Each structure stands twice: as C-alpha cells, then as structure tokens.
Amino acid sequence: MNDTDKKISLIKRNAKEIVTEDELRELIRGNSSPTTYVGYEPSGTLHLGHLLTANKLIDLQKAGFNVKILLADLHAYLNEKGSIKDIRETAEMNKDFFLAYGLEEDKTEFVLGSEYQLDEDYIMDVYELSLNVTLNRARRSMDEVSRRKKNPIVGQMLYPLMQAADIGFLGIDLAVGGIDQRKIHMLAREILPKIDYNPPICLHTPILTGLDGKKMSSSRENWIDLSDSPEEIEEKINDAYCPKEQIKDNPVIEIMKYHIMPRYDEITIERPEKYGGDLNYSSFHGLKQDYLEGELHPLDLKKSVTIYLNEVIEPARKKVGGL
Numbered sequence: 031m032n033d034t035d036k037k038i039s040l041i042k043r044n045a046k047e048i049v050t051e052d053e054l055r056e057l058i059r060g061n062s063s064p065t066t067y068v069g070y071e072p073s074g075t076l077h078l079g080h081l082l083t084a085n086k087l088i089d090l091q092k093a094g095f096n097v098k099i100l101l102a103d104l105h106a107y108l109n110e111k112g113s114i115k116d117i118r119e120t121a122e123m124n125k126d127f128f129l130a131y132g133l134e135e136d137k138t139e140f141v142l143g144s145e146y147q148l149d150e151d152y153i154m155d156v157y158e159l160s161l162n163v164t165l166n167r168a169r170r171s172m173d174e175v176s177r178r179k180k181n182p183i184v185g186q187m188l189y190p191l192m193q194a195a196d197i198g199f200l201g202i203d204l205a206v207g208g209i210d211q212r213k214i215h216m217l218a219r220e221i222l223p224k225i226d227y228n229p230p231i232c233l234h235t236p237i238l239t240g241l242d243g244k245k246m247s248s249s250r251e252n253w254i255d256l257s258d259s260p261e262e263i264e265e266k267i268n269d270a271y272c273p274k275e276q277i278k279d280n281p282v283i284e285i286m287k288y289h290i291m292p293r294y295d296e297i298t299i300e301r302p303e304k305y306g307g308d309l310n311y312s313s314f315h316g317l318k319q320d321y322l323e324g325e326l327h328p329l330d331l332k333k334s335v336t337i338y339l340n341e342v343i344e345p346a347r348k349k350v351g352g353l
C-alpha cells in the first residue's frame with residue numbers, strides 16, 4: 031500500500047460514506063495538510079454518539095489533516111437550545127471534553143461560531159446563499175437536525191445556510207458529521223460554488239444506537255458519557271439491549287466496533303475454559319461472525335466491553351474529573 035492508500039483506508043474506517051472518495055484521493059495527493067472540521071451544537075452531555083465523529087477527527091489528525099472544531103453557539107441558539115449565555119458556557123466545557131478524549135491540543139483549533147459569524151463578510155455570504163436556495167429546500171435539509179418539526183421558524187432556514195457558509199468561510203476541505211448532516215452537506219456542495227467557494231468533500235459517520243436500542247440521544251437517557259463512573263458503565267452495559275446473534279441496532283456490538291476496536295491491535299474476550307476459553311480478535315469481521323453464529327455469547331461480550339470501554343474512557347474521565 032502506498033502512503034495515500036494507507037491514509038484513505040484509515041479515513042474510511044467505520045465511515046458510513048464519503049462524498050466522494052475520488053475527490054478525497056485527489057485532495058490527499060495534492061495537499062499535504064488539508065483542513066477538516068466537525069461542528070457541534072454545544073450540549074450538556076457529550077455522549078459516545080457524539081464521540082463517533084471525534085474518533086474520526088483523531089483518525090484524520092493521524093492522516094495529516096488540520097482539525098477545526100466549531101462550537102456552534104449561534105446554531106444552537108437558532109435551534110432553540112437555550113439562552114446564548116448558557117450555550118456559551120456549555121461550549122467552554124465541551125472544549126475540555128474533546129481534548130480529554132484524545133484530540134491533540136496543539137493540532138486542534140477550536141472556533142466559537144459567534145467569533146466570526148457576526149462579521150460583515152460572513153453575513154454577506156449567508157445573504158448571497160439565501161438568494162440561491164428555495165424555502166422548501168432549506169426546510170428539507172433540516173429534516174433530521176431541527177428540533178421543531180411542525181410550523182418551522184425562519185431561524186431554521188438560516189441554520190443550513192450558515193452551516194454551508196461555515197464550510198466556505200473556515201476553508202474546510204473535508205466536512206465531517208453524522209449521517210444526519212447529509213442533506214445540509216449536499217446543499218453546501220451545491221450552493222458554495224455559486225458564491226465562489228469550492229464544494230467540500232463530505233464524510234458521514236453512522237449513528238450510534240443507544241442502550242435501549244434506539245438512537246443514542248441526550249434527550250432519551252440512553253447514553254454513556256465521559257463522566258460515567260466505572261460502576262455506572264458496568265451497570266449500563268449489563269442492562270443494555272444486546273439481542274443474541276443480532277448485530278443490527280445492538281449498542282454493545284457497536285461500542286465494540288466503533289469505540290474499542292479502533293484503539294487496539296487485538297482484543298481478548300475472556301471466557302472460562304469450560305465455555306471454550308478466551309477469544310482473540312484483531313478485526314471486527316471475526317467477532318461479528320462469531321456473534322452471529324452464537325459462538326460469542328452476549329454476557330461474555332458485555333463483560334469485555336465493560337472492561338475495555340472503561341480503559342478507553344479512563345484518561346478522559348480523569349482529566350474531566352480534575353477540571
């Protein structure tokens with residue numbers, strides 16, 4: 031494998047899609063330090079779902095990308111997440127969480143949305159974009175992001191235009207987000223060239239299933255986050271939905287796949303001799319096969335996920351605890 035192929039395979043790992051891989055290859059060949067970003071509406075809980083995108087940023091850092099994290103305070107405000115003062119305080123806390131989680135401090139630039147989103151040039155970009163997007167299209171792009179499904183407000187129309195403008199304004203080559211960001215990203219690819227910015231390449235991560243088998247979300251109380259103690263994690267994993275021989279919508283399998291396996295060359299599932307002894311896996315493929323065939327039992331999986339997840343989270347937990 032040449033250097034470009036190695037980077038591409040790291041970037042593709044556990045991604046749901048890249049739009050497009052050819053453009054990514056061209057970018058990596060032609061630019062030794064391209065720029066990527068994820069934007070987050072500041073949130074009181076940064077759960078393992080949010081951290082899927084942070085894992086991808088860590089991979090991208092290893093592949094030579096400059097990483098920006100946008101703490102999107104004005105977006106959260108427009109999405110009715112609270113007062114601007116409270117949102118900004120939460121943004122400050124989130125910054126520490128990301129660094130604690132493993133992003134390299136000197137290679138990660140944090141940007142608060144309102145630091146530049148009130149500048150004249152940025153606002154002119156948003157206005158120009160607004161002349162290129164129908165109400166219907168703006169509304170549809172927000173289907174999976176907006177809090178408010180009925181009676182949309184104008185704030186919801188500004189939101190995707192601003193997200194597109196961010197990508198242009200911050201000089202982003204590769205925009206990363208959960209697959210729920212897809213429609214906004216596709217809109218950005220289409221409209222940014224109309225105001226003389228390059229269309230971004232987009233990478234989407236899967237959506238992590240919560241402990242109850244539904245999307246992990248701070249409003250469902252079905253999450254694990256960095257402030258959970260080892261005892262809480264043990265209890266949560268023990269009680270988690272984990273159907274036998276089923277991979278789909280199985281949060282314990284997903285935690286193993288997305289949060290644990292990328293951090294180890296090989297993992298061991300400890301099992302008493304009488305049940306066949308320890309199992310070792312260096313790829314998710316082998317583990318998946320064994321689980322589907324009933325060779326790996328949910329209880330053994332849960333025990334190992336508890337041990338490894340605690341190990342993965344420990345450094346961050348210490349830092350966050352000491353803040």
Ligand SMILES: Nc1ncnc2c1ncn2[C@@H]1O[C@H](COP(=O)(O)OP(=O)(O)OP(=O)(O)O)[C@@H](O)[C@H]1O
Nearest residue numbers: 070071079080082207208236237238245246247248
């Ligand atoms: N369960 C999840 N799995 C994967 N990514 C997620 C998950 N929840 C949120 N994200 C991602 O985190 C980023 C920030 O999303 P945002 O803060 O709006 O989350 P949200 O969907 O409102 O979550 P919550 O319901 O927990 O508040 C987005 O890129 C989104 O795709």
Ligand SMILES: N[C@@H](Cc1ccc(O)cc1)C(=O)O
Nearest residue numbers: 069070071102105175193196
């Ligand atoms: N739309 C993202 C937040 C975001 C805001 C602005 C951006 O430029 C990027 C991302 C979310 O759902 O949380």
